[in-house]
Amino acid sequence: MLELTHIKKYYHVGDSVTKALDDVSVAFRKQEFVAILGPSGSGKTTMLNGIGGLDVYDSGDLVIKGKSTKDFKDSDWDAYRNNSVGFIFQSYNIIGHLSILDNVEMGMTLSGVGNAEKKAKAKKALERVGLGPHMNKRPNQLSGGQMQRVAIARAIANDPEILLCDEPTGALDTETSVQIMDLIKELSAERLVIMVTHNPELAQEYANRIIEFADGKIQHDSNPFNETEADETFALKKTKMTFWTALKLSFTNIKTKKGRTALTAFASSIGIIGIAIVLALSNGFQKQIDKTQSNTLAQMPITISQVVSSQTGTPKATIKAAKSGSVRAKTSQADQATHTNKLTKRYLTYIKDLNPDLSKNVTYTYSTGMNLIRQVDGKTKSVSFSNQNSKNGSAGSASAAMASATGVGTSVYPSANQGKNSLLKKHYSVLAGKYPTKASEVVLITDRKNTTNINALKNLGYDVKSNQNLSYSKLVGTTIKVVANNDYYQELPTGNYLPNKLTKSMYNKSANQTIKVVGILKAKNKDSENVLATGIAYSDQLSKNIIQANKDSKIVKAQKQSDTNVMTGAKVDSDTKTSLISYLGGSSTPASILIYPNSFKNKDKVLKYLDKYNKGKSKANKVVYTDLAGTVSTLTGGLMDAITYVLIAFAGISLVTSMIMIAIITYTSVLERTKEIGILKALGARKKDITRVFDAETVILGVASGVLGVLIAWAITFPTNTILSNITGLGNVAQLNPVHAIVLIIISTVLTVLGGHIPARMAAKKDAATALRSE
Numbered sequence: 001m002l003e004l005t006h007i008k009k010y011y012h013v014g015d016s017v018t019k020a021l022d023d024v025s026v027a028f029r030k031q032e033f034v035a036i037l038g039p040s041g042s043g044k045t046t047m048l049n050g051i052g053g054l055d056v057y058d059s060g061d062l063v064i065k066g067k068s069t070k071d072f073k074d075s076d077w078d079a080y081r082n083n084s085v086g087f088i089f090q091s092y093n094i095i096g097h098l099s100i101l102d103n104v105e106m107g108m109t110l111s112g113v114g115n116a117e118k119k120a121k122a123k124k125a126l127e128r129v130g131l132g133p134h135m136n137k138r139p140n141q142l143s144g145g146q147m148q149r150v151a152i153a154r155a156i157a158n159d160p161e162i163l164l165c166d167e168p169t170g171a172l173d174t175e176t177s178v179q180i181m182d183l184i185k186e187l188s189a190e191r192l193v194i195m196v197t198h199n200p201e202l203a204q205e206y207a208n209r210i211i212e213f214a215d216g217k218i219q220h221d222s223n224p225f226n227e228t229e230a231d232e233t234f235a236l237k238k239t240k241m242t243f244w245t246a247l248k249l250s251f252t253n254i255k256t257k258k259g260r261t262a263l264t265a266f267a268s269s270i271g272i273i274g275i276a277i278v279l280a281l282s283n284g285f286q287k288q289i290d291k292t293q294s295n296t297l298a299q300m301p302i303t304i305s306q307v308v309s310s311q312t313g314t315p316k317a318t319i320k321a322a323k324s325g326s327v328r329a330k331t332s333q334a335d336q337a338t339h340t341n342k343l344t345k346r347y348l349t350y351i352k353d354l355n356p357d358l359s360k361n362v363t364y365t366y367s368t369g370m371n372l373i374r375q376v377d378g379k380t381k382s383v384s385f386s387n388q389n390s391k392n393g394s395a396g397s398a399s400a401a402m403a404s405a406t407g408v409g410t411s412v413y414p415s416a417n418q419g420k421n422s423l424l425k426k427h428y429s430v431l432a433g434k435y436p437t438k439a440s441e442v443v444l445i446t447d448r449k450n451t452t453n454i455n456a457l458k459n460l461g462y463d464v465k466s467n468q469n470l471s472y473s474k475l476v477g478t479t480i481k482v483v484a485n486n487d488y489y490q491e492l493p494t495g496n497y498l499p500n501k502l503t504k505s506m507y508n509k510s511a512n513q514t515i516k517v518v519g520i521l522k523a524k525n526k527d528s529e530n531v532l533a534t535g536i537a538y539s540d541q542l543s544k545n546i547i548q549a550n551k552d553s554k555i556v557k558a559q560k561q562s563d564t565n566v567m568t569g570a571k572v573d574s575d576t577k578t579s580l581i582s583y584l585g586g587s588s589t590p591a592s593i594l595i596y597p598n599s600f601k602n603k604d605k606v607l608k609y610l611d612k613y614n615k616g617k618s619k620a621n622k623v624v625y626t627d628l629a630g631t632v633s634t635l636t637g638g639l640m641d642a643i644t645y646v647l648i649a650f651a652g653i654s655l656v657t658s659m660i661m662i663a664i665i666t667y668t669s670v671l672e673r674t675k676e677i678g679i680l681k682a683l684g685a686r687k688k689d690i691t692r693v694f695d696a697e698t699v700i701l702g703v704a705s706g707v708l709g710v711l712i713a714w715a716i717t718f719p720t721n722t723i724l725s726n727i728t729g730l731g732n733v734a735q736l737n738p739v740h741a742i743v744l745i746i747i748s749t750v751l752t753v754l755g756g757h758i759p760a761r762m763a764a765k766k767d768a769a770t771a772l773r774s775e
Helices: 045-053 074-085 100-110 113-130 144-157 175-189 200-206 242-254 258-299 343-352 398-406 423-427 456-458 540-550 554-561 574-583 602-614 630-636 638-674 674-682 689-729 738-764 768-773
Strands: 001-012 016-028 032-037 061-062 085-089 162-168 193-195 209-214 216-221 302-305 307-309 336-340 361-365 372-376 379-383 411-412 428-433 441-446 479-482 487-490 497-499 512-524 535-539 592-596
Touching: 001 045, 001 411, 001 423, 016 045, 016 061, 016 216, 032 045, 032 074, 032 200, 032 242, 045 193, 061 602, 074 085, 074 216, 085 144, 100 113, 100 144, 100 456, 113 144, 144 175, 175 193, 175 200, 193 200, 193 738, 258 638, 258 689, 361 411, 361 540, 411 540, 423 428, 423 574, 428 441, 456 535, 479 674, 487 554, 497 554, 512 535, 535 540, 554 574, 638 674, 638 689, 674 689, 674 768, 689 738
Parallel strands: 032 193, 032 209, 085 162, 162 193, 411 535, 441 512
Antiparallel strands: 001 016, 001 061, 209 216, 302 592, 307 336, 361 592, 372 379, 372 479, 428 512, 441 535, 479 512, 487 497
16 A cells, blocks of 8 residues: 655754664555654654655655656646645644635545535544534634544545544643544555654554654564555645635635735735826826817817918028019918818818717818708798898898808708718707708707897898897798799899899799708807807708709809809809809818817828828819917827826835735735645645645735725815815716726735735745644
8 A cells, every 4th residue: 555665764964963863664455543752852753744745755755556656847846745645733723714614624625525525525624523513603613522523524524544633632631632643544454544643652553553653764564564565546635725726715714814904905905096096187187178169179170171372482581572663473372372272072081081089070162152941930031151241231232142152151060971970060060950961951049148240130131120039939840931033033034133022922932942941049158259250050051052052053054154244244264263152052062171080180181181181282173271279289188198107106105005014914925824835735735736726815915905095096086176166166077987097996905915926936835744743
């Protein structure tokens, strides 16, 4: 069964050598009760530890069922102790923070036995040693004899082939000693039992073989045995402790030190609290900045017009003075800087391909005229969406018509985005009616005091005086008709065109488009008042629909073929002719494009996108834009990020401090639990299992620290918001992002594990026999 051949184990202290085992050779039967007698220091415990794999011999060989252990690795010795050996110690070596049942289950836990089977075996072992009624107690509720019974139950629960007993009755009274020895004697009928004792009477009474030891050598063997046959069936089952098991063990240990654990978690969480508060404030202030940026960009969008200042005028120094007695003709710098953009179909497609994440709102304005008429008090009147004051007060005057046609004094919003991020919903709330959802729906815009432009109301056909109040019901639901060119204009015999007389039959033409005022919108804040002018606001899709309806009309075709104004007969140049065609709805080229970036960062990306189009093109073919918000962007871009990074860096110092503190605490825990480490190793725990137990403890501390830090930081945001609101007037500034909270908990856990891993590795390297002797 078990054989020691020429085993030597020497201890060197300075120049002196202690021969604990000096060429020991002995063999043991499969089933017998062997008592090893000898004085202290004779080597009997060293031999017992060597047989159990707690101490590795210097030379010789330990043969188990004919299998040599010379080539055993650490993992092999761990598996051997777990599967083949059970230890019963004089000092019991019960893990105090575990229950009796958990102590007995521990060996099987290490060998990966299933929960149900493990619990059944543990209960059976406890019942066998007479502790069935006590199995739910804690170790501190038991007597010495009962503690030793727990140790015996743990030793036999995994059904080992060898039971090693080191002075099993040394700490017990006579009566209890007899009970324990009777139990061990009973167990020797099933397996090999080797007991170290100082008591010759105990050995003579219970053992069937006595080996006397002295000076590291066997002096006498009462019943020697020679191993003759090898058993090739001997195999090692590797131990395996899961991380979940390690977590449970560590959590049970931590529960016994609630006060210290709470203080440790709080101290470690200080760094997390600091960073979490910084991130919460940064997040809130960034939202305030984003809101301000969004409002600013809504007022100052990137503008691409057909005619724009390129800001590349000739410097004054290059212009010479006129000769004496003469005047020199000179092109003004403003005229020199004027640039005509070619808004081709290719360029319009390029704008449509702009990433919507950079700008969700792009508005197209057109110079097309709108033939708008309305029934007012039974009469058909020409109206417009202009905010300009007509010369004669008539909504249908030429100035009002041209204003409406060119987009001057009107409010156009983008139709492409109608979701929650639409320009209207972002900056305006509904006073009456609803937000528009179709191109045929328009709204009346008011400021925060519910006032709107009087000219807009007059041009819409309302007889209104300054400071007069109009009810919502009078305005919401107002219907206007858009008359097609072929119905609105009549051709004269001369070939010229004039508007038809405004009649009810014209109003009722089937080709007319119906427009309806569906809502009255109010500016949400001061900045929003500058986004759209007060008055009627309509979708750019409305202009596109009108162009689609009129592009093939008779008057448009006539104007395209004529070098005169088809309405006045006056001669026109090419630029004027182009403008007339656009005014009549014959051109789908927008007069301007307004791009509203989502933030200043995105604005810079939009500008890069626009600049990319101009690369490699001649000056005449470049498309020049106007960026009024550029100066603000330069001043504010990245400022909040820089402040956040600096503050996080300072707060991060406390995280490093926490990491060092966790390392110290884990090291302290290793020192406190040295004996537990020895017990786990005696039960077959691998080095990685021991490391895993302490890593699991640091994981628990790291998660606890992170969660506590996040919760405290979140709680601090409430008084912080109150204080900031009173000081700055800004509400809900400190906002802890849930994603940031989760990341901080992960960071806390990772740093804590890193800080505790080195002490955990130190624990794993402790010698099992030495650890068991510690107190």
